[in-house]
Amino acid sequence: MRPGWGRGAAFLAVLAAWPCGAAAQPGNGAGGRFEVAGTAMWVTSTPLGGSAASLTPNVGQPPYALFSAAADLAMSVGVDVRFGYRVSRALALSLTGGASRAPVRVRISGDAEGAPDASFTGDTLQQWTVGGRADYEIRRWRFASGRGRPFVLAAAGLLWQSHEGRASTETGQVYEGGTGLAWTLRDRPASWLSRWSLVAELRVTHVRGGFSWGSGARTAPAFGGGVSTTWGPADKRGIIGH
Amino acid sequence: MRRLRRHAAWTRAAVAALVLLISAGHPAEAYLKLGTNVGSQRIGLRWSRLPIRYFVNEQGLPGIGAAEYRAALDRAFTTWQDIGSANVTFQAAGTTGASPTESDGMTTLGFVARPDFDRVLGSTSFIVDTVTGEIVEAGIFFNSVFPWSVAAGGESGKYDVESIALHEVGHLAGLGHSALGETELRAGGRRVLAAEAVMFPIAYSAGSTIGRQLRADDVAGMSDIYPEPAFRTDTGSISGRVTRNGQGVYGAHVVAFNPATNALVGNFALNGQGEFAIAGLAPGSYVVRVEPLDDADLTAFFGEDAGVDVNFGVTYLDRLAVVPRGGNAGPYEIKVTPR
Numbered sequence: 001m002r003p004g005w006g007r008g009a010a011f012l013a014v015l016a017a018w019p020c021g022a023a024a025q026p027g028n029g030a031g032g033r034f035e036v037a038g039t040a041m042w043v044t045s046t047p048l049g050g051s052a053a054s055l056t057p058n059v060g061q062p063p064y065a066l067f068s069a070a071a072d073l074a075m076s077v078g079v080d081v082r083f084g085y086r087v088s089r090a091l092a093l094s095l096t097g098g099a100s101r102a103p104v105r106v107r108i109s110g111d112a113e114g115a116p117d118a119s120f121t122g123d124t125l126q127q128w129t130v131g132g133r134a135d136y137e138i139r140r141w142r143f144a145s146g147r148g149r150p151f152v153l154a155a156a157g158l159l160w161q162s163h164e165g166r167a168s169t170e171t172g173q174v175y176e177g178g179t180g181l182a183w184t185l186r187d188r189p190a191s192w193l194s195r196w197s198l199v200a201e202l203r204v205t206h207v208r209g210g211f212s213w214g215s216g217a218r219t220a221p222a223f224g225g226g227v228s229t230t231w232g233p234a235d236k237r238g239i240i241g242h
Numbered sequence: 243m244r245r246l247r248r249h250a251a252w253t254r255a256a257v258a259a260l261v262l263l264i265s266a267g268h269p270a271e272a273y274l275k276l277g278t279n280v281g282s283q284r285i286g287l288r289w290s291r292l293p294i295r296y297f298v299n300e301q302g303l304p305g306i307g308a309a310e311y312r313a314a315l316d317r318a319f320t321t322w323q324d325i326g327s328a329n330v331t332f333q334a335a336g337t338t339g340a341s342p343t344e345s346d347g348m349t350t351l352g353f354v355a356r357p358d359f360d361r362v363l364g365s366t367s368f369i370v371d372t373v374t375g376e377i378v379e380a381g382i383f384f385n386s387v388f389p390w391s392v393a394a395g396g397e398s399g400k401y402d403v404e405s406i407a408l409h410e411v412g413h414l415a416g417l418g419h420s421a422l423g424e425t426e427l428r429a430g431g432r433r434v435l436a437a438e439a440v441m442f443p444i445a446y447s448a449g450s451t452i453g454r455q456l457r458a459d460d461v462a463g464m465s466d467i468y469p470e471p472a473f474r475t476d477t478g479s480i481s482g483r484v485t486r487n488g489q490g491v492y493g494a495h496v497v498a499f500n501p502a503t504n505a506l507v508g509n510f511a512l513n514g515q516g517e518f519a520i521a522g523l524a525p526g527s528y529v530v531r532v533e534p535l536d537d538a539d540l541t542a543f544f545g546e547d548a549g550v551d552v553n554f555g556v557t558y559l560d561r562l563a564v565v566p567r568g569g570n571a572g573p574y575e576i577k578v579t580p581r
Contacts, residue, residue, distance in 0.1 A: 049501075050501060051501035051502070051504055052504075053497075053499040053501075053504075053506055053529070053531075054436075054438075054504065055422070055423065055424060055435075055436035055437055055438040055506075056436055056437060056438055056452055056457075057435065057436040058433070058434045058435060058436060058437075058446050058447055058450065058452070059446065059447045059449060059450045059452075060447070061435050061436060063436075064424060064435055064436030066424075066497070066499075066506070066531070067499075067529075067531065069499065069501045069529045070501075071501070104527075104562065106529065106562060108529065108558055111556055112424065113533060113556045114556070115555060115556035115557070115558070118558050118560075120560045120561060121561075122527070122561045122562035123527065123561065123562040123564055163527065163562075163564040164564060165564070167564040167565070167566040167569070167571060168525050168526060168527070168564050168565065168566050168567070211527070212502065213501040213502050214501065214502065
């Protein structure tokens with residue numbers, strides 16, 4: 001097991017154990033409701049690192065690179081889904097899954113024999129994530145009579161990246177932090193399907209492992225929007241969710 | 243300082259076995275390997291009986307200790323033997339007074355003074371079964387007219403026995419030359435600027451011990467001849483054609499580079515269709531570069547009349563080659579243009 005998987009696995013274990021925790025709070029109107037959300041996310045271009053095709057120099061010779069290659073993951077569009085449980089009025093814990101697809105751009109430079117620099121879209125990565133996420137609503141910052149609900153989020157998960165044609169698959173970990181705003185479209189606490197909301201999110205995505213050319217970890221901002229719904233036993237005191 | 247060139251493997255006329263540098267387009271037969279014609283087929287040379295037993299001739303040592311000399315040779319054999327993905331083994335059988343250039347049923351390594359080979363540090367010769375392609379005997383001689391060293395860290399102005407032996411033992415096992423190196427032409431011959439294969443035909447300068455370490459290209463080549471069972475399933479290949487105006491380019495040097503591991507592995511387009519195959523690649527993404535063979539004499543790689551085409555410029559495959567575990571990436575067509 002690679003370092004870093006432990007944390008993600010531990011978080012998943014906490015989520016898996018959560019229904020027991022919910023059962024320990026009977027009658028707590030702040031909890032006991034589920035949330036389902038779907039979000040379209042745009043992840044900005046991410047450098048994947050680069051490397052020189054180096055030959056071992058002879059005695060007294062300077063380092064010799066046949067050429068250099070660098071790659072980045074072009075901006076990708078993906079879909080995230082989230083199935084959560086609202087622990088309290090402010091806090092929800094969720095299991096998440098995501099899928100996206102992004103082209104890999106390659107740049108060749110510094111050819112030792114003078115070949116011109118070149119760039120091409122060399123591959124397409126399909127990416128899948130599975131993980132856990134915590135959303136915390138900042139209740140004191142609610143506005144518009146509670147319809148606008150800012151929140152912060154933190155997430156961790158496992159990443160699978162498959163190259164074009166599924167020729168090769170690589171794994172890694174993804175960590176996210178961010179903020180967002182939920183806007184209530186419909187709020188009926190007394191009904192089973194109590195709330196529909198629009199959600200906008202801004203995240204910072206940190207990836208370890210996966211497809212990389214030596215850069216190791218990399219970080220990229222992501223933004224997106226979607227819809228969430230809250231459902232569960234009716235609560236006449238109102239359920240806060242996004 | 244003189245720059246010296248290793249001699250390509252040669253045959254003994256007595257057995258009438260023509261040793262060729264061969265490779266076929268099939269990924270399982272990649273790398274420039276030594277081979278022989280059997281009927282209408284080319285068969286790669288390899289030892290069928292392992293371990294390969296070798297004797298050491300300690301006569302005429304050029305100012306080096308016998309024990310240190312044997313130890314240097316043993317280390318060279320062990321370096322090849324320790325390749326995890328290759329199943330080739332060697333066994334020191336003792337010392338002998340026999341010459342490494344004689345056909346006597348023994349595989350012998352030793353020093354011979356050959357002032358007429360004024361650019362040859364060492365050479366490997368074979369006795370080959372012309373029916374099966376099996377190597378039945380080989381000999382490696384080191385040219386004692388040059389200064390040699392067996393010092394752990396090398397000695398200035400002297401050639402490192404272990405480094406040169408490592409190259410020659412690669413031949414002894416059946417490997418041909420690699421073109422993964424860059425040279426410059428100077429008075430007296432070519433000088434290595436840099437290389438990334440022990441099997442590059444031109445040695446590093448005297449005093450260097452860089453050549454004691456195998457590179458990815460060497461490992462892939464040896465594993466291709468003597469594969470461990472997992473070698474074919476754990477690694478993959480890249481195949482394709484190098485073409486110019488739709489016609490195959492014979493002898494084009496194709497290099498696969500994995501930027502994640504910095505591994506460089508090369509091979510040639512080895513038929514009239516310009517087909518190439520590079521096997522033994524760790525799964526991953528590779529940049530593929532094609533260049534004309536211009537950093538050593540063509541005869542170090544091909545026969546005199548091979549018709550190697552060097553009239554084209556460096557060209558890159560316009561996509562990444564993603565090598566699957568146990569599979570092949572391609573076939574790709576790499577279109578080069580005249581320079």
